[in-house]
Amino acid sequence: MAELLSLAGVHTHIGRYHILEGVDLIAPEGELTMLLGRNGAGKTTTLKTIIGLHRASAGAVRFQSRDLIPLRTPEIARLGIAYVPEDMGIFAGLTVRENLVLAAREREIDDRRLKWLFGLFPPLEKFWQLRAGFLSGGQKQMLAIGRAVIEPRRLILIDEPTKGLAPAIVGALIEAFRELKRAGSTILLVEQNFHVARSVGDGVFVMDTGRITHAGRMAELAEDAGLQRRLLGLSLDAHQ
Amino acid sequence: MIDRLLSGDLPRGRVLSFLVLAVVLALALAPILFPGQRNLDVAARICVFIVLVASYDLLLGYTGIVSFAHTMFFGIGAYGVAIASVRLGTGWDALAIGLIAALSLSAALALAIGLFSLRVRAIFFAMVTLAVASAFQILASQLSWLTGGEDGLTFRIPAVLTPGFRLSEEPILGVMITGRTLLYWGVFLVSASLFLVMLRMVNAPFGRVLQAIRENDFRAEALGYRTVVYRTSASVLSALIATLAGAMMALWLRYNGPATTLSFSIMVDILLMVVIGGMGSLYGAILGATLFILAQNYLQDLMKQAAAATQGVPLLPELLHPDRWLLWLGVLFVLSVYFFPSGIVGRLRGVER
Numbered sequence: 001m002a003e004l005l006s007l008a009g010v011h012t013h014i015g016r017y018h019i020l021e022g023v024d025l026i027a028p029e030g031e032l033t034m035l036l037g038r039n040g041a042g043k044t045t046t047l048k049t050i051i052g053l054h055r056a057s058a059g060a061v062r063f064q065s066r067d068l069i070p071l072r073t074p075e076i077a078r079l080g081i082a083y084v085p086e087d088m089g090i091f092a093g094l095t096v097r098e099n100l101v102l103a104a105r106e107r108e109i110d111d112r113r114l115k116w117l118f119g120l121f122p123p124l125e126k127f128w129q130l131r132a133g134f135l136s137g138g139q140k141q142m143l144a145i146g147r148a149v150i151e152p153r154r155l156i157l158i159d160e161p162t163k164g165l166a167p168a169i170v171g172a173l174i175e176a177f178r179e180l181k182r183a184g185s186t187i188l189l190v191e192q193n194f195h196v197a198r199s200v201g202d203g204v205f206v207m208d209t210g211r212i213t214h215a216g217r218m219a220e221l222a223e224d225a226g227l228q229r230r231l232l233g234l235s236l237d238a239h240q
Numbered sequence: 241m242i243d244r245l246l247s248g249d250l251p252r253g254r255v256l257s258f259l260v261l262a263v264v265l266a267l268a269l270a271p272i273l274f275p276g277q278r279n280l281d282v283a284a285r286i287c288v289f290i291v292l293v294a295s296y297d298l299l300l301g302y303t304g305i306v307s308f309a310h311t312m313f314f315g316i317g318a319y320g321v322a323i324a325s326v327r328l329g330t331g332w333d334a335l336a337i338g339l340i341a342a343l344s345l346s347a348a349l350a351l352a353i354g355l356f357s358l359r360v361r362a363i364f365f366a367m368v369t370l371a372v373a374s375a376f377q378i379l380a381s382q383l384s385w386l387t388g389g390e391d392g393l394t395f396r397i398p399a400v401l402t403p404g405f406r407l408s409e410e411p412i413l414g415v416m417i418t419g420r421t422l423l424y425w426g427v428f429l430v431s432a433s434l435f436l437v438m439l440r441m442v443n444a445p446f447g448r449v450l451q452a453i454r455e456n457d458f459r460a461e462a463l464g465y466r467t468v469v470y471r472t473s474a475s476v477l478s479a480l481i482a483t484l485a486g487a488m489m490a491l492w493l494r495y496n497g498p499a500t501t502l503s504f505s506i507m508v509d510i511l512l513m514v515v516i517g518g519m520g521s522l523y524g525a526i527l528g529a530t531l532f533i534l535a536q537n538y539l540q541d542l543m544k545q546a547a548a549a550t551q552g553v554p555l556l557p558e559l560l561h562p563d564r565w566l567l568w569l570g571v572l573f574v575l576s577v578y579f580f581p582s583g584i585v586g587r588l589r590g591v592e593r
Contacts, residue, residue, distance in 0.1 A: 053462065072461075073458075074467075077464035091452045091455045091456070092455065102460075106445075
């Protein structure tokens with residue numbers, strides 16, 4: 001698979017804190033790449049550095065061979081990169097429809113795409129005109145992901161989408177990720193829930209203290225309990 | 241039809257719809273329903289302030305920008321018309337030139353302030369606008385050869401808009417239609433049109449982006465929106481509409497001075513009207529401006545009557561003395577903010593949801 005996104009030796013500082021200390025990562029086109037690690041490992045900072053919300057102080061972030069570091073967040077988003085933050089990032093005062101229209105930017109929402117999205121997340125159709133602030137946690141997450149895929153994007157960055165959600169909703173999200181993979185999306189997914197990671201991941205990177213400590217295939221990591229324990233400790237087991 | 245006219249953004253809720261409709265009808269028919277110079281003056285002020293407050297709500301309520309320079313743009317519109325009328329003579333061409341010059345100056349200033357300072361944090365932007373507005377007010381007072389200084393400028397307007405002009409020799413519906421009445425309806429129509437334009441703006445994709453920026457500008461950026469461009473655009477549009485409101489005010493008064501359009505107390509009034517009406521809803525501007533200006537103009541009369549009615553009761557006539565109207569105005573604001581924390585519109589919509 002051709003690499004769509006690559007990070008090479010990326011360092012990021014937030015204030016006087018050195019958060020990313022040389023991150024090397026590749027997201028191949030058409031694959032769902034997992035980014036795992038303990039709390040505070042630097043996973044969210046990695047996603048924010050890619051989308052330009054934090055500026056890398058050294059290294060290279062390349063998307064289709066284009067250097068993203070000098071670009072501002074809106075320019076990066078317009079290259080076809082969608083970002084679903086950990087807090088979902090929905091606009092609570094706007095309706096479900098308005099949230100999706102905003103995500104489509106200047107274009108009209110394609111009817112076929114919308115039907116496909118409603119198939120993926122039925123609550124979005126049901127609560128089409130409801131203010132997003134009134135949705136449940138799971139529905140908000142569906143809207144957040146729906147907003148990222150309402151237009152075909154080249155790359156989708158998703159930060160801990162299953163955090164705090166009921167198992168039934170997590171199951172629905174796993175199905176949605178599988179469907180997105182079938183549709184050819186490239187996804188970089190940060191996740192603490194190992195069950196989710198095992199169910200949908202193709203490749204995997206594990207982070208610790210601002211560095212990548214393991215890179216490989218998700219199926220191999222899922223098979224190797226010793227490696228899981230060594231890399232991820234108990235923090236992930238607790239979420240299984 | 242009405243749905244399209246209001247850009248699909250109806251007041252929502254029976255009480256709110258009734259109140260808005262009542263105010264609009266009362267303003268449209270003010271020369272017939274409330275004859276008298278003072279009443280017409282109050283109605284004209286309400287029309288102008290609805291536009292001014294709604295244009296400020298575009299900034300504060302829809303985009304989350306706190307600016308103290310709104311009266312500066314209001315003043316630029318008023319001075320544009322006044323200076324042009326004094327210097328170029330009484331005529332439509334002078335009014336048009338004054339208006340175009342004022343709009344150009346406002347657009348340039350709003351663009352400069354926006355591009356230089358909308359990247360910084362909200363509090364710094366507010367400080368920059370406060371400094372610029374104060375500087376402009378001092379400038380207007382000092383450049384007396386141009387602005388008339390503290391005395392301001394009194395000017396003449398085309399004869400067809402003056403009280404001496406009669407549309408017919410006979411009263412129509414019991415009202416003598418003078419140039420003043422025509423000017424009032426002109427102010428009403430322009431105000432209504434500007435309000436509808438603003439309603440269209442906030443319900444267009446542009447308005448949704450502004451609301452998204454207000455909620456979280458980082459999220460809006462992550463969706464691909466250049467927030468500085470949108471904020472600056474909102475700032476310029478709001479300034480242009482405030483300028484038009486200022487021009488209407490000057491035209492109505494046939495006078496302009498620093499205290500009439502540039503004073504900081506007007507800025508405070510605008511803020512109060514936005515908060516009382518309800519931020520983030522243009523209908524709030526209609527109710528906020530109407531209530532505030534009615535209270536400003538008629539509270540003293542009401543208190544005079546109340547004081548007379550309570551003669552003989554200890555303390556009450558003293559408390560209700562017309563000289564204490566500002567105290568009661570203050571009490572009314574405190575009560576309205578306490579009982580309507582989300583403004584009248586927010587409260588009425590919340591109750592009926």
